[in-house]
Amino acid sequence: MAQPELVLGAKLGSGGFGTVYKGAWGVRTVAVKKFSISESESTKGAIQHEIRLLQKLQDRHIIQFYGATFHEDRLVVIMEYAECGSLTRVIEERQQKPKTQLQKQQQQQQQLQQQPLAPLDWPTKSRIAREIALGLAYIHSMMILHQDLxxxxxxxxxxxxxxxxxxxxxxxxxxxxSRVSADVMKGTVGWMAPEILAKRPQYSTKSDIYALGMVMWEMAANCTTPFKEHRDNLVIMSLVKSGEREDLPDDTPADYRRWVERCWEQDPHKRPEAADMFSEPLTNNISADVTATSISTPPTTPILAAAQNISRQASPGLTAHTLAQRARTRQASNASPTGLSLNGRSNNNYNNTNHTSTPAHESREFAALKPLAIKDDTEAQMALARMYERGDGIPKDDAKAFAWYHQAARLGHLQAQFRVGEMFRDGVGTRKNDRQAASWFQKAVDQGLVVAEIALGAMYLDGQGVEQSDETAVLWFRKASELGGDAEAMFRLGRMYEDGRGVEQNDLEAAEWYLKAAEKGHKDAQRRWLDVWTRSRTRTLQD
Incomplete structure (x- = not known):
C-alpha cells in the first residue's frame, strides 16, 4: 500500500538531536522529529536505540511511533502528536503573567492558536501522576528503565x-x-535518585520512581526547576545524596504528599513499584475529576454515592462486575456486529429493540456500571453508552451516549473509536464533523479494525473529511478484502472495478470480487455477480 504524503508544518521545538515539527501524514496530525545532517556515531546510535524501543512499546501511556523515513534527505521519525505539549509547558504557562499590553496581546494570540488547557487542580495533578505511573509500570514490565523521567x-x-x-x-x-550498574550517569540532575549519584551509578525501576516523585513535586509546586536557588549541579547532587528534598506546598493533599514522600525514600527498596501506585486513588476526587473533564454532564458526588448505595443493596450476584458483564452480553446479542450498512451509514435498527428487563432491574444495573465507568473501565463505559443510545431502562439520550463512547475511545477502546467516528459522520449525539469522523476511523484502523478500513475507504470515495481519492478508497477496500476477508469490502471493491473508479474498468475482476462476497452471504453481491458475469460473458462472445 502506498504510504501517505508527509507534510511538515510549524516548528514545535528543538534539542540536541534535531528539531520537532507539527506535521500531516495522510489524515493524521503527527509530530515529526527531524534529525541534524551531521550526527556523531554516538548520536546515531542513540537515535537507532530510541527507534528500536519505540517500535517495541505499544501502550496508551507511551507516545505512539508511526515510523521512520527520509524527508528531504534527512532522517525523520513520525510520532503521535500531543496537542498540549509537554507537562513542563503546561506548568510554566500557568506561571506566566504578561506585564505589558504587547505581551498580553501575544498571549491572547497564542491562546487562539492552541488547544485550551484545563486548570491543573489537585485531582488533575493526581490523575496525571497516576497515568505516568501506569506508563512506567508498562515499560518496567518490558524490562526497560526510562532513566530520564x-x-x-x-x-x-x-x-x-x-x-x-x-x-x-x-x-x-x-x-x-533488580539493579543495573553503569559507568556514567544518565538523566537530569534534580530528578536523579541518590543511588545514581554514587561513584558507580546504580539504576533500577526505583530510580524511575524517584523521578516520578520529582515530577509530582513539579506539579504540586507549579515549578519545573528543582533546587532552583542552587545553580551548581554539584551542590544539588550533594544535597540529594545527603537526604535533602524539596518542600511541598502546605495545601498538598495528605495522600498526594504521602506518595511523593514514598517515591523520595533514600533507600530504593522502600520506594513503591510503579504497579503499586495505582492500586488505590491518589486523591479522593480523582475519579470524579476524570469524568468532569470528559463528560458534558458529570455526576456529582451525591449521585455517585447514591449509585454506589444502590449497587450495595442489589440482590446477591448482582455485583457491579456481574451486572457489567450481563449488560455487555445482552447488548452484544442485540447490537449489529459492525453497525455498518451497505451504504456506509450506521445501522441503528437495534436502537428500537424491545427489551423484557424491568426498569427497576435496569436502574440497579446502571447504578452498578456507572462507578466502574467513572474509574475508566472502558467496557462499563461502552455498556452505559449503549444503554443511553437504545434507551435501555433509562431515557434515550444520544448526547450522553456519545460522551461515554468518546470517553472509552480516548482510552483506546477499539469499538468505541469506530462508533465515535460513525456518530461524528452521521451527526448523532454531536455536531456532524467529517474530519473528526475520518480521524477516529483512522485510529480504529491503526488498531486493526477491518470495518473501520471500509468506513475510511468510503470517506475517501465521497471526499468526506478527507481529500477525495478513488485510488485511496480502492487501497482501503482491497486491504479489508485481502487481509480482513470482509464481504462488504469485497463487494465495494467489485463495484470499483465495475465502475472503473480508482482502477481500470474490468467486469471480470468485478465479477470475481462479487463472487467472493456472495460466497460469504452478501446478498447484493449475489445479484451484482450474476449481472456482471452475464454481461462480461456476452461481451466475450461478441468479441
Missing part, C-alpha cells in the same frame, strides 16, 4: 492524557537483576 518528557494530549516520550537514555535490562 521529568516533566519535559511527559507529553499531554488535548484531553490531558499522558504520553511518556524520549527514550534516548533508556536501558533495556538483559537480566532479572
Amino acid at each position: 521529568k516533566s519535559d518528557n511527559v507529553l499531554l494530549t488535548r484531553h490531558m492524557e499522558v504520553r511518556l516520550c524520549d527514550f534516548g537514555m533508556s536501558t533495556v535490562k538483559t537480566t532479572s537483576a
